[in-house]
Amino acid sequence: MPAEQEYDVVVVGGGAVGENVADRASRTGLSVALVEHALVGGECSYWACMPSKVLLRAGAVLDAAAGVPGAAAAVTGDVDVQAVLARRDEVVHGWDDRSQVEWVDSVGIALLRGHARLTGERTLVVSGDDGETTVRARRAVVVATGSEPVVPPVPGLAEAGFWTSREATSVRQVPARLAVLGGGVVGVEMAVAFTDLGSEVTLVVRGDRLLAGAEPTAGEAVATELRAMGVRVLFGTQATAVHRDDDGVHLDLGDAGTVDVTEVLVATGRRPRTGSLGLETVGLEPGAPLRVDDALAVTGVDGGWLFAAGDVTGRTATTHQGKYDARVVGDVVAARFHPDADAADGPVAERDAAPWSRYRATADLSAVPQVVFSRPEVAWVGRTEEQARRDGLDVRVLDYDLANVAGATVAAQDYAGSARLVVDDARGVVVGATFVGPDAAELLHAATVAVVGEVPLHRLWHAVPAYPTVSEVWLRLLESAGL
Ligand SMILES: Cc1cc2nc3c(=O)[nH]c(=O)nc-3n(C[C@H](O)[C@H](O)[C@H](O)COP(=O)(O)OP(=O)(O)OC[C@H]3O[C@@H](n4cnc5c(N)ncnc54)[C@H](O)[C@@H]3O)c2cc1C
Numbered sequence: 001m002p003a004e005q006e007y008d009v010v011v012v013g014g015g016a017v018g019e020n021v022a023d024r025a026s027r028t029g030l031s032v033a034l035v036e037h038a039l040v041g042g043e044c045s046y047w048a049c050m051p052s053k054v055l056l057r058a059g060a061v062l063d064a065a066a067g068v069p070g071a072a073a074a075v076t077g078d079v080d081v082q083a084v085l086a087r088r089d090e091v092v093h094g095w096d097d098r099s100q101v102e103w104v105d106s107v108g109i110a111l112l113r114g115h116a117r118l119t120g121e122r123t124l125v126v127s128g129d130d131g132e133t134t135v136r137a138r139r140a141v142v143v144a145t146g147s148e149p150v151v152p153p154v155p156g157l158a159e160a161g162f163w164t165s166r167e168a169t170s171v172r173q174v175p176a177r178l179a180v181l182g183g184g185v186v187g188v189e190m191a192v193a194f195t196d197l198g199s200e201v202t203l204v205v206r207g208d209r210l211l212a213g214a215e216p217t218a219g220e221a222v223a224t225e226l227r228a229m230g231v232r233v234l235f236g237t238q239a240t241a242v243h244r245d246d247d248g249v250h251l252d253l254g255d256a257g258t259v260d261v262t263e264v265l266v267a268t269g270r271r272p273r274t275g276s277l278g279l280e281t282v283g284l285e286p287g288a289p290l291r292v293d294d295a296l297a298v299t300g301v302d303g304g305w306l307f308a309a310g311d312v313t314g315r316t317a318t319t320h321q322g323k324y325d326a327r328v329v330g331d332v333v334a335a336r337f338h339p340d341a342d343a344a345d346g347p348v349a350e351r352d353a354a355p356w357s358r359y360r361a362t363a364d365l366s367a368v369p370q371v372v373f374s375r376p377e378v379a380w381v382g383r384t385e386e387q388a389r390r391d392g393l394d395v396r397v398l399d400y401d402l403a404n405v406a407g408a409t410v411a412a413q414d415y416a417g418s419a420r421l422v423v424d425d426a427r428g429v430v431v432g433a434t435f436v437g438p439d440a441a442e443l444l445h446a447a448t449v450a451v452v453g454e455v456p457l458h459r460l461w462h463a464v465p466a467y468p469t470v471s472e473v474w475l476r477l478l479e480s481a482g483l
């Protein structure tokens, strides 16, 4: 690499979010560099979404078949572990990013391999195998460096050695016994996956429920199913000490006694990856999230040149929502800084300001969808009842047992699941929805459309769900609202 380079826009971090920012910004002809110090594609492609979902898929399919008379008898064995791991290897391309790099090259984005750190306004140093390069951004820098696991300071844990989600999703040797610390999304998904793969799993949960961001009933349904699968779920419990010897890892759980396992997975949350980014050179705090406004501009920095998107902001924590923010920031950067932008489309500043314009990530505020690929699957969007009330909304909750719709009868013999709508009574619109049950994820997008569109219930009444599908629950929910 030449010792100095200059681009219109420099994107730091080539995960799903950084790739989308770079793509969007470069489409209008701005020159864009993407800096990545590991694999282009980031966490989601190689150690998070994709491998974790592959590890979960075989067990989910077997479970679905087991619920259908006529198919159940054909399920004569357990998950084929080696075949699952081989499929995982295929999906992560053997942790080789060649195909993603080919795409970056094909759309004309310059890929700079190395670790980027800011050294001042619009200036970075990229340290790679070839040495250090100074990279200047004529217009904007967008940070999309993702997040890293938080490891609790449990005495002995560091010395004993532990897994994070990276070791779990890249597993080669399935442990006979696995302890999972944390009852959030990673903890729950990995408890299911490793049980399917043959581990004896103990889930250690500090609080009194699973999936604390979801409706409480969703966490309860998952806890019940996990226990039915054989997972030991311990609430109100924390590891107080850990040590490893020749027999494995031993966790002291205080009043809950001890647990002896082969490996321990730490799934106690993530924090924005901003520790070694040179943030202090632009007046920001290293290690803290990069706080942004709705146009994804970093607050606390003058000059309007620094943007951020994805996990690094603490504003989004999923790939889909991070990519949404990436599309917004890519469009904002292209609109603000493209030489022809003002002439072609009128004053950019005016276009920017409206909520729900393509230059504002308004959905982050009240319409974020989340799916947990556990058993049962849990999917929600917008506010839970508790969040809505905390926000001062006068809400009504509509609940329906999914087992009572005709589609559920067809789907499985003992179909179990639930649906909840949180309705803002003052406006007559849905502000939140939660579905729990087989393939709940596929019910979610209709709810997301209703929440984003603020579609009044009396109008939703005219959106007729097909018979016999599980989505007929929409009809039942609206009937229970008095329509
Ligand atoms: C186990 C697990 C499962 C998940 N499953 C799902 C799921 O099913 N669906 C979903 O939507 N979300 C899921 N998520 C969340 C999802 O993985 C993240 O939200 C997403 O990866 C965030 O993307 P990002 O681009 O912001 O960050 P990352 O994917 O972390 O990308 C950041 C990139 O920046 C690079 N980088 C960092 N610092 C520098 C630097 N200074 N210089 C150069 N490069 C740098 C990193 O190497 C990395 O490639 C899961 C997370 C985990 C942990």
Ligand SMILES: NC(=O)c1ccc[n+]([C@@H]2O[C@H](COP(=O)([O-])OP(=O)(O)OC[C@H]3O[C@@H](n4cnc5c(N)ncnc54)[C@H](O)[C@@H]3O)[C@@H](O)[C@H]2O)c1
Pocket: 152, 153, 181, 182, 183, 184, 185, 186, 187, 189, 205, 206, 207, 211, 212, 238, 267, 268, 269, 270, 317, 318, 370, 371, 372, 373
């Ligand atoms: N399907 C998906 O979309 C998906 C899947 C996996 C992860 N993710 C994302 O990745 C992020 C990280 O997931 P996660 O499960 O690690 O975080 P999380 O925030 O969902 O859950 C962490 C859990 O650990 C607990 N905890 C925190 N500190 C603890 C301690 N010291 N001791 C014991 N328990 C402690 C918390 O109370 C919480 O229940 C999430 O934001 C999630 O949205 C998404």
